[in-house]
Amino acid sequence: MTKSSKPPKPGLSRRSFLGSSGAVGAAMGLAGSKAQAQDAPELAAQEQRHISLTVNGQRRTLGVEPRTTLVEALRDVLGLTGTKIGCNQGQCGACTVLLDGRRINSCLTLAVTADGADVVTVEGLADPTGNLHPMQQAFAENDAFQCGYCTPGQILSAIACIDEGHAGDAAEIREYMSGNLCRCGAYPNIVAAVEAVRDGQEG
Amino acid sequence: MRNFDYHRPTDIAAAIEAARADGAEILAGGTTMVDLMKIGVWEPQALVDITSLSELEGYDVGSDRITFGALARMAEVGDDDALKTAAPVLTESLWKAASPQLRHAARLGGNILQQTRCPYFRDTAYAQCNKRNPGSGCAALDGGETNLHAILGGSDACVAMYPGDFAQALVAFDAEVTTKGPGGARTIPFADLHVLPGDTPHIETILNRGEIVTGITVPVTGALKASHYLKARDRESYAFASASAAVGLDMDGDTVRDARIAIGGVAAVPWRARAAEDSLKGGPLTEETAREAGRIAFADAVPLEGSEYKIKLGADVVAGALMTAHARATGGE
Ligand SMILES: Cc1cc2nc3c(=O)[nH]c(=O)nc-3n(C[C@H](O)[C@H](O)[C@H](O)COP(=O)(O)OP(=O)(O)OC[C@H]3O[C@@H](n4cnc5c(N)ncnc54)[C@H](O)[C@@H]3O)c2cc1C
Ligand code: SF4
Ligand code: FES
Ligand code: FES
Numbered sequence: 001m002t003k004s005s006k007p008p009k010p011g012l013s014r015r016s017f018l019g020s021s022g023a024v025g026a027a028m029g030l031a032g033s034k035a036q037a038q039d040a041p042e043l044a045a046q047e048q049r050h051i052s053l054t055v056n057g058q059r060r061t062l063g064v065e066p067r068t069t070l071v072e073a074l075r076d077v078l079g080l081t082g083t084k085i086g087c088n089q090g091q092c093g094a095c096t097v098l099l100d101g102r103r104i105n106s107c108l109t110l111a112v113t114a115d116g117a118d119v120v121t122v123e124g125l126a127d128p129t130g131n132l133h134p135m136q137q138a139f140a141e142n143d144a145f146q147c148g149y150c151t152p153g154q155i156l157s158a159i160a161c162i163d164e165g166h167a168g169d170a171a172e173i174r175e176y177m178s179g180n181l182c183r184c185g186a187y188p189n190i191v192a193a194v195e196a197v198r199d200g201q202e203g
Numbered sequence: 204m205r206n207f208d209y210h211r212p213t214d215i216a217a218a219i220e221a222a223r224a225d226g227a228e229i230l231a232g233g234t235t236m237v238d239l240m241k242i243g244v245w246e247p248q249a250l251v252d253i254t255s256l257s258e259l260e261g262y263d264v265g266s267d268r269i270t271f272g273a274l275a276r277m278a279e280v281g282d283d284d285a286l287k288t289a290a291p292v293l294t295e296s297l298w299k300a301a302s303p304q305l306r307h308a309a310r311l312g313g314n315i316l317q318q319t320r321c322p323y324f325r326d327t328a329y330a331q332c333n334k335r336n337p338g339s340g341c342a343a344l345d346g347g348e349t350n351l352h353a354i355l356g357g358s359d360a361c362v363a364m365y366p367g368d369f370a371q372a373l374v375a376f377d378a379e380v381t382t383k384g385p386g387g388a389r390t391i392p393f394a395d396l397h398v399l400p401g402d403t404p405h406i407e408t409i410l411n412r413g414e415i416v417t418g419i420t421v422p423v424t425g426a427l428k429a430s431h432y433l434k435a436r437d438r439e440s441y442a443f444a445s446a447s448a449a450v451g452l453d454m455d456g457d458t459v460r461d462a463r464i465a466i467g468g469v470a471a472v473p474w475r476a477r478a479a480e481d482s483l484k485g486g487p488l489t490e491e492t493a494r495e496a497g498r499i500a501f502a503d504a505v506p507l508e509g510s511e512y513k514i515k516l517g518a519d520v521v522a523g524a525l526m527t528a529h530a531r532a533t534g535g536e
Contacts, residue, residue: 049209066209066250069237089238090305102278102307108237109308112209113230113252157304164282166303178441179302 051115055080056124064111071095071106073114074121082122082152086181093180096153097121103160105179122152125159135159138193146184154180158194167198204240208249215256215383215415222251223385223413229253231274231313234305239318243327244335259312259417264289271419273312277369281306291531292376292430292449293421296368299434302441312416315370315380315396316408319363320443323347333360334404350509355501356471361404362507363471365397370473371449372432375465378421384414393419397472425453426461429532433524434467435516444468446517448500448524452488454532459483464521466500469513476500479521488529490522497521 048063055078062077074080074097086094088107095107098120125133135155138144145151157180161167166176173194174187182190212218222229226248230236239245253259259274264285271280280286281297301309323329323342331340341361343349352362370393372378378393396408410416421427430451436442447467453460462483464476479500483492497518504514529535 066207067204067240088241090234090302093302093304096304102276103304104308105234105302105304108234108305110209110230110233110237110250113211113233113254161303164278164303166282176303179304 049112049115051112053114053116054118056120062111066110066112068111069107070097070099070109070111070114070119073111074106074119080121080123084149084152086150086153091181092150092153093157094150094153096156096180098156098160101163103157103179120156122155125155133159134197135193138196139190142189142193142196143186144189144193145182145186150180150182150184150186154182154190158190158197161194162198167194170195205243205246207240207247209252210249211252211255213255215258215417218251218253218256219384219413219415221249222415224249227251227413229415232276232309233313234301234309235313235317239325242325244325253312253415254310256415259415262286265423267423269293269421269423271311271421273416273418274310277301277306277309277311277314278303280311288428289423290376290421290427290430292372292427292432292451293369295432296372296434296447296449299432300368311369311419314367315373315393315419316416317367320351320366321363322351324363334363334400334407337403337405348509349507352507352510353471354469354504354506354510354513355466355474356399357505357507358400358402358404358471360402361400361471363400363404364468365470365472365474366443366468367473368432368434368444368447368467370397371447371465371467372430373419373421374473374475375449375463376421376424376427376430376451378419380416381418381420382410382414382416384411386411386414388417393473394475400471424451424461426451426463426528429453429528430463431524431527431531433520433527435520446513446520448517448521450521450524450528452483452525452528452532454488454529457487459486459488462496462525464496464500464525466517466521469501469504469517476521478502483525488525490526493522493525493529494518496525 050063052061064073071083071085074083084094086092090105090108095105096103097106100117135158161176167173170191173191210221228247230250230252259272262271262275277297281294287294324332324334329342331342333341353364373393380391380393380396382389432449434447435445444467446469449465451463462480464479466474466476479496482496482499500521501514501518
């Protein structure tokens, strides 16, 4: 789809907007812009890089291309499909995992950049005997999901939210859980689950 | 995503060398870079991951100056209690941005160099975009939607809006950026880092190829302590600004000694509203003078179709932010 040409809209100022620093930049032929690779040939298939990750306490070595995202490595290479892909653009939080203890969007993280890191996914939350993590328990008890698609990301984010000290009241929980969208609108019950764990009613 | 080469140097000289190569780009937290690579807007040949350059980490809240390493994370800085007291505008402009997950990944150096959210820039199905593809035209101005675009600082070639929040605080409070590149080290006033689109909207900053932002410094001033970042968003949280204001006041009794105002969500580059600042200096801060400053901040705005609302909203945001800063300056908050 290419938009057809129409004359520019009227009403736009015709001033020259190039400021002095811009003129200097242009005159010096400075970069400051992203070279487009559109005209450059695609690189030959990249060799796989071997990286090692500690995933849910287990050391794993795996081969990935530089362009493999962390969520692809987890799901497609390691078979850990508990981490979900929603928007694939950092907007929904379905792919949230803990990377060296910090919650991040694994869809915007290149797996190669996580070499040597510690990763926690939803599969790593229950204890070895299968007892659910208190946050998993609280989500179940508070009906904090419907279809469940956003839930793994919500749970990891909720654990981090409490660890970071951002579960002071419902408003703070909502703000610090805002990176996790729920299409089913389970928000009130998600907040209730976070409050329950914060107050130690679980586990 | 296209294939690329990946380097993770551990010393800055090697990083500069790798980053100056044709087709190479710098990678920090990746929340802009990987996003744009996935949708095909950027297709670098190589990424130079700078996150192992540990000397670029950390930050320091001093009594004369506040310094941030380029790799400090948005989350750690935005949630810092000492900084919240010393410079509320800095923490507020960070924690009100993006999402907790993005703030944990994103670094301050990457943050200030984030990209416009212009939908035509982000969609390679549109052939016309002077920023993505110099000389191709502008799909936004050429009959597209312009409700998310710049009403200040745009040009006939591009009206992309600079969407970042933190940069507004930096430009209002005379921050400087330190860099190291092929030509050595230099210090750049933050206000000079970004350049107006003019005829060359693909040139966005004065940085040279291979030049790495190493840190950001903000001088401590009276107005910094009584500062505020107010952000109007479509949703209550986790959205870019429809309009925002980074402001600060230094009061001498009832008289404004110093005022700082920058406005976000409305301009092509981080935008300081100096005429609005000047309108307040030497007089009282009242609701009327605050509203007048808001109007002055938008006096030169050129509204585009669908973005007329930003003028009134933006003026209201400036006035509201000033009232909060005034309360902070006079011990009312
Ligand atoms: C869904 C979503 C919502 C968002 N909402 C907001 C919002 O509300 N407000 C807001 O302000 N931002 C928002 N952002 C933008 C976000 O803050 C930026 O993506 C982030 O701060 C970039 O930092 P990074 O470390 O991830 O940068 P990267 O993606 O690694 O890099 C960004 C750019 O900076 C360059 N770069 C990085 N570090 C350096 C350095 N040290 N020296 C030289 N060049 C460097 C890179 O080459 C690249 O061009 C949002 C992003 C997403 C995806
Ligand atoms: S406004 Fe700028 S970024 Fe958007 S389509 Fe036009 S040239 Fe491209
Ligand atoms: S899939 Fe990663 S944020 Fe939506
Ligand atoms: S439970 Fe369905 S998306 Fe959240």
